[in-house]
Amino acid sequence: NAGVTQTPKFQVLKTGQSMTLQCAQDMNHNSMYWYRQDPGMGLRLIYYSASEGTTDKGEVPNGYNVSRLNKREFSLRLESAAPSQTSVYFCASRPGQGIDTQYFGPGTRLTVL
């Protein structure tokens, strides 16, 4: 049981490049989330998926898109990376109705030059 996995662990991009961050969970959870972590700001929600086939914006969605490929996988795409997107990105999942604990992946550290 791997829990929540994320790839890659580290990535360096140049301004304007695109990339996709991958997230998968093997716990049969319904809901999945993408957060970014910046110094002094805690974690902020980028996008979430309440269930397979649905996605919605969080607090800081600009510059990102997401795909809930199936129940297991939830990817985050940066179409044209900017230095302001330098951050650590965490994926999380939650079982579903009535259970509000979220389980986090190990994170992806992204640097945009």
Next chain:
Amino acid sequence: GDSVTQMEGPVTLSEEAFLTINCTYTATGYPSLFWYVQYPGEGLQLLLKATKADDKGSNKGFEATYRKETTSFHLEKGSVQVSDSAVYFCALSDRSGATNKLIFGTGTLLAVQP
């Protein structure tokens, strides 16, 4: 909107000292409250949670009590170890709508010296 405020760090303690990390919250409903811990280079792990007023969450010697009257959820441990050095995040679960998103405090870095 809902928010979480926790004490700024870093907090530096000697091994076996008593730990308190303060956390207060603002919420319109009745959120669940959480403490997550992040060890260096790792993701966030759930440390403990409480789902209603007066509930006490506990794990690995850490405790926190959900105090509705003071809107607080302070983290305590009687005797810290070097291995407790990490960043601690207080969070609440926004139960309004379908999001159930977590709202985090800014995190408190704890450094325990031998």
